[in-house]
Amino acid sequence: MNGNRAAVSVIGVGMHPFGRHDPALTGMAMGATASRRALADAGVSWADIGYAVGGSNVSGKPDSLVGVLGLTGVPFVNVRNGCATGGVALATAANAIRAGETDLALVVGFDKHERGAFAASPADYGHGDWYGETGLMVTTQFFAMKDRRYLHAHGLTDRLLARVAAKAFRCGELNPDAWRRKALSEDEIMRARMINPPLTQYMLCSPSEGAAAVVLARGDRAADLCERPVRLAAVAKRTRRFGSFEVFAPWLPPQAGDSASVDAARAALAAAGVSPADVRVAQLQDTDAGAEIYHMAETGLCADGEQQELIDRDETAPDGRLPINTDGGCLANGEPVGASGLRQVIDIVLQLQGRAGARQVPGRPRVGFTHVYGAPGISACTVLTT
């Protein structure tokens, strides 16, 4: 475990449901709602919070939330780390607790994205204007190309993509907070509008709106404040290394290298002292259906190629051997980038506390795992235990 480092636990969670909302409802207002819900769930007040971390990619400076939550003078750190924002924000707050800066911290993430695929600025990623102008800087292209390479290299079928998406919408149907709550058949998914082959529209998540917040406490306070605290056994974040195949890459070296997800997952599991086989419920970045498939292997939850059998046998559904994205994941919730990683943590916390309702994983799971991945090759993973 973490030796003599202070234990950190999640003692409260709150969401503003993801989806499409009133145009007048700001990302920050959703962040305030999620924060208040998390504080209420923890049974503490904003004035009790000694450290706050907020993440948003496009919807303003999170520390502005103090204007509506209350001007308590709390230190408030802003995080803007793409799709990994939630995980990085969580790590920042947990480290503040471990460093003795506070015994209660709030982590909040929110975003309100425009419809349609994300537009990115080449200069923001260190590329020339030509990269964007000539149509190479589109995230969905990367996911399609990584999927095709992965499926080809490991002998997996394209239909697996439709099975993963169908599972996501079945989970969405069971989750009252999900955006997409209608189950779709594999054939409906396969025949839908082609976006970037092999990916159809239902195999890709959409940018959406929403917010998520959690309250963290030092271990001794957690036991006092919460009946069933969930221990944040480890959180690790990594950037890409040489040879990994990442989004917005004009070139790759011929030598393959491990992705940021491989490194972050390995570090989180090692720090928590658990093996991938101990994980009973997981959240993996499913920006598209193929990402869920290769992230299963990159995080060590299965071997390359093993996904065909696991997914064909529905082992990744809530009642399977390795439940993944039981709240419907990004595919059924969309992705407000700043909030997405915290949504993952909230789903796992609810599962470990037995509060996940219709999507509850049976058998009282004790070990959960979360994984986010984002441009330009960053990942953050957590291990949560009871």
Next chain:
Amino acid sequence: MTPVEAALFSSLDPPRLAGARCARCGTVTFPAQAGCARCAGTDLATVALPDRGALWTWTVQAFEPKAPYRAPESGFTPYGVGYVDLGDVIVEARLVGDPATFEIGMPMRLTLLPLWPGPDGSAVVSYAFQPAGQPAGQPAGEDGASKDRTGEGG
């Protein structure tokens, strides 16, 4: 003809891409860059890249991207995108040709891609790869394509 970015090319006729090779570890980058992503060396020399390679992966851009993408004057039509293995480096590129014929491992060759009219009326061009018209299954060594990554998915 005007290149969309002069630094991408070592020559336009015949078309050849310009990369950079690290003097210390041999890593080849595209486009040329001043620092080595592998060994952090700063002694990199510009090199012309091979104009033939093997298709490493691909997709089709079926919807019109948001800005900064710039559609041709005739309007957006779906286009191919892929990575082509040139041996010492795998480069991302627009693809020209019928996507129904694309398959991983097929031989590809470099071509110029007209984009839009430049200020002087001549075409602004970028680069693309197109099927080389050779039978599939030809040994990759002919194209200088590397075999290091054959067992992995990225």
